[in-house]
Amino acid sequence: MKLNVEQEVETLAGYTVRVLGDIGEGGQGVVYRAGWRLGSATRESALKWYPSENPTAQNSDFFHNLQRNVASGPPDANAFLWPLDITKKMDDGSYGYVMKLAPANYAELKKILRGRVPFASLSAIINTARNMAKSFALLHGRGYSYQDMNAGNFFIDPQSGDVLICDNDNVAPYGTNCGIGGAPGYMAPEVVTRVKSPDIHTDRFSMAVVLFRAVFIDHPLRGRRVSDPNLTPEERDDSNLCGRNPIFIFDPADGSNRPIPGTHVNALKLWPLYPKFVRDAFLEAFSRDVMTGARMEHRKTEEEWIDLFLQLRDITVPCEACGAETFIDPDEPQNRCVECGRAISKLPELRFRNRRVPLCPGAKLYKHQIDAGSDDCTTAVGEVFRHKQYPDRWAIKNQSGFSWTCGERTILDGGMLPLIAGSSVAFGDGGKAEILMTPGA
Amino acid sequence: MRMTGNGPAARRTMVLIFVVDTSGSMEGEKIGAVNYAIESVLPELKKISEGNEEAEIKVAVLEFSSDARWQDSPPPPFSVEQFYRWTYLKTGGVTNFGMAYRELAKKLSSHNDGFMTASGGSIAPVIILLSDGQSTDASSKYAAALEELRQNDWFKFAIRIALAIGEAAAKNVLADFTGTEEAVMSAYNKEALIKMLRFMSVRPSQIRSVNQGWDPGSALGTAANQMKQVIDEMHDAQNRGELGTDVRDPWAIWEGGQY
Numbered sequence: 001m002k003l004n005v006e007q008e009v010e011t012l013a014g015y016t017v018r019v020l021g022d023i024g025e026g027g028q029g030v031v032y033r034a035g036w037r038l039g040s041a042t043r044e045s046a047l048k049w050y051p052s053e054n055p056t057a058q059n060s061d062f063f064h065n066l067q068r069n070v071a072s073g074p075p076d077a078n079a080f081l082w083p084l085d086i087t088k089k090m091d092d093g094s095y096g097y098v099m100k101l102a103p104a105n106y107a108e109l110k111k112i113l114r115g116r117v118p119f120a121s122l123s124a125i126i127n128t129a130r131n132m133a134k135s136f137a138l139l140h141g142r143g144y145s146y147q148d149m150n151a152g153n154f155f156i157d158p159q160s161g162d163v164l165i166c167d168n169d170n171v172a173p174y175g176t177n178c179g180i181g182g183a184p185g186y187m188a189p190e191v192v193t194r195v196k197s198p199d200i201h202t203d204r205f206s207m208a209v210v211l212f213r214a215v216f217i218d219h220p221l222r223g224r225r226v227s228d229p230n231l232t233p234e235e236r237d238d239s240n241l242c243g244r245n246p247i248f249i250f251d252p253a254d255g256s257n258r259p260i261p262g263t264h265v266n267a268l269k270l271w272p273l274y275p276k277f278v279r280d281a282f283l284e285a286f287s288r289d290v291m292t293g294a295r296m297e298h299r300k301t302e303e304e305w306i307d308l309f310l311q312l313r314d315i316t317v318p319c320e321a322c323g324a325e326t327f328i329d330p331d332e333p334q335n336r337c338v339e340c341g342r343a344i345s346k347l348p349e350l351r352f353r354n355r356r357v358p359l360c361p362g363a364k365l366y367k368h369q370i371d372a373g374s375d376d377c378t379t380a381v382g383e384v385f386r387h388k389q390y391p392d393r394w395a396i397k398n399q400s401g402f403s404w405t406c407g408e409r410t411i412l413d414g415g416m417l418p419l420i421a422g423s424s425v426a427f428g429d430g431g432k433a434e435i436l437m438t439p440g441a
Numbered sequence: 442m443r444m445t446g447n448g449p450a451a452r453r454t455m456v457l458i459f460v461v462d463t464s465g466s467m468e469g470e471k472i473g474a475v476n477y478a479i480e481s482v483l484p485e486l487k488k489i490s491e492g493n494e495e496a497e498i499k500v501a502v503l504e505f506s507s508d509a510r511w512q513d514s515p516p517p518p519f520s521v522e523q524f525y526r527w528t529y530l531k532t533g534g535v536t537n538f539g540m541a542y543r544e545l546a547k548k549l550s551s552h553n554d555g556f557m558t559a560s561g562g563s564i565a566p567v568i569i570l571l572s573d574g575q576s577t578d579a580s581s582k583y584a585a586a587l588e589e590l591r592q593n594d595w596f597k598f599a600i601r602i603a604l605a606i607g608e609a610a611a612k613n614v615l616a617d618f619t620g621t622e623e624a625v626m627s628a629y630n631k632e633a634l635i636k637m638l639r640f641m642s643v644r645p646s647q648i649r650s651v652n653q654g655w656d657p658g659s660a661l662g663t664a665a666n667q668m669k670q671v672i673d674e675m676h677d678a679q680n681r682g683e684l685g686t687d688v689r690d691p692w693a694i695w696e697g698g699q700y
Contacts, residue, residue, distance in 0.1 A: 053673070113494035115449035122444045151494055184652045185495070192657040217450045226453065226562030229551040233565060233594040237660035238652075263560040264451045269443065324442060338444055 001094050002030060003049060009087045009096070011036075012067070017047050017087060017098055028054055028169075029096070036085065036098045046081070048169070049096035055179070058093055062178040066097060066169055074168070075138035079131070081155070081166040102164055106155035109210075113151055113217060120159045122316055122325040122338075127161025129211050130309035134375075135165050136207055137302035140200050144171050147198035149206035150183035151213060174200060182206065184238040185219060189292050192243030204299035208285040211305060215274070217266035220286050223249035223257035248286035250279070273338045275315065275329040281308050310355075310368055310377055317360045319344060328358040348394050348419055350433040357433075359419070361386040365396060370431035381427075385416070394419040394437070402428030453496045454559035455566065455650040456518045457486070457642060460545060462572035462606075464506040464536040470692050471573055471606055472532050474631040478638035480527035485639075487521045489647055496564055496650040497522065501548070501556060505541035506534030511548070518556050535577040538614060539586035546586075549595035557595050565598035565664065567645040570618050571638070573606035587617055598664045600645045600671055604628055604637055607693040623672045626679070629693040633685025640678060645671045 003009070003019045010016055016037045023031040023046060034047035050057035057063070066083055074082035083097040107117040119125045132154065139146060146153075147170040155164040170180045177197035181187060186209050188202035196202070212220045221242050225231060234240065241247075247257040249264065250271060259267045271279065281300065289295045312327070319326045324339035328347060335344040350357040350369070357369050365382030368374045381400035387393035395416045398404055404411040406425045411417045417425065421437035461467075461475060483500070490498035501517035504510055511517045515524055548556045549566070557563040576583050590596050603615035605627045616622040626641070628634035645667070648654055654670040656662030678684050 053677070110492070110494045113450040114492070115447060118442075118447070119445045125445065181657055184655045184657070187657065194657060213450070217447050219450070222451070222453075222562060227551070227558070227560050229558070233551075233557070233563075233598055234660045236562060237598075237663070238655070239657055239659050239663070243657060259451075260560050266447045266450060270447070273444065325444075339442060 001090060001092055002051060003032060003047075003096075009047075009090075011085045011087050011098065013085045015039075015085060017045070017085075017096075018042075019047065020044075028056065028167075032096075033101065034098065044101055045084070045098050046101045047087075047096050047098055048167075050094060052090075052093040057095075059179050061176075062169075063095075065172050065176065065178050069168060069171055070097070072142075075142050075144075076135065079135040079138065079163065079165060080168055081164050082168050097169065099166065099168075102155040102166070103157075105159070106157050106162075106164060109151045109154040109156055109214065112156060112158065113213060115217075117158050119161070123313065124158055124161040125215060126309050126313050126316060128156050128163055129161075129214050130306055130313070130377075131161060131163040132165075132210060132214065133207065133302045133305035133309065135163060136203065137306065139171065140203070140302060143174050145174060145198060145200045145203045146171055146206075147177065147203065148180045148182050149203060149210055150186040151210070152183075154210070154214075156214075170198075185222070185242055186210070187242065188296075189243050189246050190296060192239060201297045201299060204301065205285075205291070207302070207305070208282070208300060212282055212286075215278075216270045218249075218259065218264045220248055220282070221246050221257070223247075223259050223264060223267075225257045227260070246286075246291050247288075248283070248291075250283065251286070251288075252283065275312070275327050276331060277329075278308065278312060281305075306375060310375065313377060314355060314357045314369060317344075317347070317358060317363060330356040330358065349436040350425070351436050352431060352433045359384045359394065359396070367400075370400065370427035370433075372430055382417075400428065404428055450494055451561040452494065453562035453564050454499055454518075455496045455564040455646065456499045456501055456556050457646050458518075458545070458556075458566050458568045459500070459502045459642075460541055460568060460570045461502060461504045461530060462506070462536055462574065463504040463530050463532045464534050464574060464577075465532055466536075466574050466609075467606070468532040470631055470690070471634070472530055474634045475571060475606075475638065476527065476529045478635040479642070480529075481635075482639045482642045483521055483524075483527060485643055486646060489643070489650070490521050493650055495652065497561075498646055498650055499556075502530070503541060503545060503548075504530050505537060505544070506532070507537055507540075508534070509537070509540040509544040511544070517548075536572065536574045537578045538572075538576045538618075539578040539583040542583075542586040542590045542618075546590045546593050546596065549590075549593045549599075563595075564649060565595050565600075565660065567600045567649050568596075568602070569638070569641050569645075570601070570603040570615060571606060572603075572615060573610050575609070575611045576614050590618075594660075598660045600649055600664065600667050602626070602641050602645060602671060602675070604634070604641060606634060608689070621668075621672070623676070624668065626675060626684070627687075628685070629687050630685065630690040633687070636683070636685045637675075640675065640684060644674055 008018045018035045020033045029050040032047040035042040036045040070083045074080040081099045085098040087095050089095040111117045153167045186206045188205035315328045319337040321342045322340040326337040347358045363384045364380040367376040367379040382396045385395045395418045398411045498521045499518035502512040551557045601619040603625045605612050615625045654666040656666045
């Protein structure tokens with residue numbers, strides 16, 4: 001059964017939930033806006049409701065797993081809309097669980113894919129992708145897998161790229177599956193072909209699909225083959241395109257599934273605009289070997305994606321000409337602004353062991369850049385200055401709280417580090433970089 | 442902005458096909474109620490389609506009596522997102538199922554002017570057959586047309602449901618089409634007809650276009666799962682009284698289809 005507005009249901013924790021209105025209907029049930037009454041306080045919440053017809057939810061393993069998830073709590077309360085309380089079952093077996101409501105400024109990834117909600121900036125896209133990977137790192141780090149990743153599970157703040165993951169009802173410990181297979185187009189090929197049940201490795205396939213769609217909007221496996229009249233309807237079905245015989249739309253060795261101009265517009269437009277190392281990562285993630293071959297259990301990890309999107313963030317700078325964000329790919333002989341197409345002049349660069357950070361005036365230096373052990377990309381530890389009268393003079397203001405050393409010189413917190421070509425900086429907190437002053441800078 | 446101002450993701454297309462008996466016996470309240478039901482369901486389908494990042498819903502209407510014709514204004518299949526001014530169907534003639542099946546099979550094709558040609562890909566359709574009468578075509582022709590349709594892959598993978606209007610409707614003929622009697626509903630009054638037709642248009646389209654009840658194994662498995670889900674939900678809704686009563690309107694006890 002479904003619930004009516006104003007209806008109240010008791011929960012297992014001894015509270016009550018009151019239905020306030022509809023939010024939406026998903027694959028597995030209905031979501032209501034609800035008031036979760038905790039003693040005298042009522043918290044506006046979401047109530048996901050499984051009607052008795054849902055066979056997965058009626059499975060007692062699923063119910064117990066949900067109880068376990070409530071008891072264990074979220075890996076990060078700021079990143080997951082986690083089940084907080086479960087209702088008692090109704091006479092017909094229907095029940096639901098309470099979770100936090102997504103704030104109003106968050107949009108579902110589904111809406112972004114519909115072109116309804118634009119990201120505010122390139123940084124917001126990159127942050128979104130990094131945050132997705134980061135949340136799954138936390139989840140997987142707990143020994144869990146998510147099992148049903150798809151575009152309906154993510155709420156995104158299109159301004160900042162902050163991400164909230166919902167539908168955590170299928171989350172289960174490694175080796176446990178409560179009946180969910182996943183959504184077509186997102187499930188790993190070996191789940192589609194029923195070789196195995198969802199686990200961390202299949203999550204990693206789904207994660208690559210979700211990341212690809214957050215960045216390139218279109219689907220990585222649905223290109224020309226999806227409508228090729230020479231293929232039978234069976235061959236054009238997801239069970240084949242995303243299961244028995246998946247081919248990446250940009251597969252370098254097999255062009256049979258390329259995006260169709262005029263149809264897969266976003267993929268065709270955006271793919272060449274991203275730096276090669278980003279494209280290479282997706283080429284690897286959707287290579288035959290990783291999708292269906294020997295490396296199925298060695299798919300790209302969350303950490304690899306986090307690092308990739310951090311690197312991408314490091315090289316995202318405002319274009320001098322149009323002001324929009326663009327990339328400075330250190331591997332490219334000449335960068336052009338992804339928005340206005342104008343050539344970007346060379347910038348000085350900090351060259352660390354495993355990353356290269358181009359420096360532009362006003363840019364901040366972040367903790368993860370100078371400290372290899374950190375992925376904190378929001379704490380500024382320095383700011384880049386360029387001399388107004390002598391534009392070939394550059395400096396970084398130390399805001400890290402530590403002293404930096406450059407040759408004989410010590411730069412205390414608050415001091416200025418002049419950039420001298422070829423010199424080496426030790427950032428106190430572990431990081432060491434060469435300064436590269438490119439000609440023309 | 443090139444990087445952030447993206448258009449919508451490419452989607453596949455799911456065509457909802459109404460195959461409507463417009464023979465003389467459908468005249469009056471019956472065709473009136475059918476028209477009203479389809480007209481009123483289009484805005485609802487529009488909402489479902491607009492919110493779905495995976496598939497767009499299009500509609501095509503095949504009317505059949507002595508012959509079979511696609512409603513062609515706008516040209517079928519039309520997007521429910523672009524259009525929902527419904528042109529009322531008119532009646533006249535006999536009930537030639539065979540003609541309808543041949544015409545349907547012709548369009549369930551990925552070639553030429555078939556409906557399964559969307560460049561973003563096609564999802565096998567939802568097909569709703571509505572009739573109040575008996576087949577009037579020669580039985581051999583009918584059998585041959587049905588066989589041809591059953592060999593069509595898109596038809597095999599479709600969700601096929603039917604609505605028998607009134608007591609004289611040939612439920613066995615409709616069951617030939619759906620493949621099972623359980624997928625044939627009966628409406629005996631206008632209220633039930635409208636409620637059933639709305640339900641039959643919305644839920645199957647939703648199930649198909651958002652891939653609920655998807656079978657990872659094969660397209661045929663998906664069709665079977667989704668058919669079962671649709672049938673279960675239709676009967677549940679009927680048992681809950683959501684699809685009207687079985688009180689007979691005067692028209693429901695008329696002889697149908699023998700014009």
